Amino acid sequence: MSLTNLWAAFAAMVVMGCGAAAVAGNTDSKDPKSAEQLLQAASKGDAAKVSALLKQGVPVDVRDASDSTPLLLATAGGHVEAARVLVEAGADVNLQNRQLDSAYLLAGARGELEILRMTLKAGADLKSTNRFGGTALIPACERGHVEVVKTLLQAGVDPNHINRLGWTGLLEAIILSDGGPPHQAIVRLLLDGGANVNLADRDGVTPLQHARARKQTAIANMLTAAGGR
Known part of the structure; x- marks a missing residue:
């Protein structure tokens, strides 16, 4: 699976x-x-x-x-x-x-x-975690809840928290999405909110590499502009 x-x-x-x-x-x-x-x-x-x-x-x-x-x-x-x-x-x-x-x-x-x-x-x-070891922000990023992501970032939730899968909110917004407008907006919010654009997964694959592999051109362009490698 x-x-x-x-x-x-x-x-x-x-x-x-x-x-x-x-x-x-x-x-x-x-x-x-x-x-x-x-x-x-x-x-x-x-x-x-x-x-x-x-x-x-x-x-x-x-x-x-x-x-x-x-x-x-x-x-x-x-x-x-x-x-x-x-x-x-x-x-x-x-x-x-x-x-x-x-x-x-x-x-x-x-x-x-x-x-x-x-x-x-x-x-x-804000530091509490679910059974995946993720903060409230991470599943919100994955599921495309733009206003929730904005609210949590404004509240002070760490955008660079890593869950037990080895993923951040930024990685989940790419890996578990189709790269459409809601997730594009979330990626922008994360980058503006201090997300590390080059924080890779456990295999060393960066957000930009994941975005390119999934042909998420708009997100890849944002990550590149933010210094993604």
């Missing part, structure tokens, strides 16, 4: 893991039934019910069987208002589940810009 297909397979696992309905498990609450209701409400995006349960005293950071919190489940579903209620109630945006996803990391990877901004304001750990 190629690295690209392997990455896609793992990404599918995330969708199944975080998108699943909340189930009985490690709810970490004296009232498991109410905790379960909060997890389910967050997963469905029922902001009114989430608010009501929190007012009844259900802990904001209860966990389901996969150790996902209500905020993480709301983020996985793209439920902005439910996420807002939870963040405003003090939900920990950095708590990670068994797959090492947190609301902050998942919002970056999924392109949930509004939720991402909430997590940043609530103290997201």
Whole structure:
């Protein structure tokens, strides 16, 4: 299996893991039934019910069987208002589940810009990493989330962080993309944001070499202009 297909397979696992309905498990609450209701409400995006349960005293950071919190489940579903209620109630945006996803990391990877901004304001750990050893920036680069990349760079995420595959955000924006306009914009943001244009992969292949091999002419031209070799 190629690295690209392997990455896609793992990404599918995330969708199944975080998108699943909340189930009985490690709810970490004296009232498991109410905790379960909060997890389910967050997963469905029922902001009114989430608010009501929190007012009844259900802990904001209860966990389901996969150790996902209500905020993480709301983020996985793209439920902005439910996420807002939870963040405003003090939900920990950095708590990670068994797959090492947190609301902050998942919002970056999924392109949930509004939720991402909430997590940043609530103290997201910019150095936290997912199970691939990557920051929130790296999957955002790969998936073409231009505004997310811009927001994370402005927040101070390191553009030269290397994940366990030996790739930076710049490398992923090239290796795992078609080189189209969104990824061109991301490459420009990374270069302007301090990305090392010549930081190679584990095999010593530079971003420019990867871009040329993939016939990504526009990106190759940007890298060359920035001193790429």
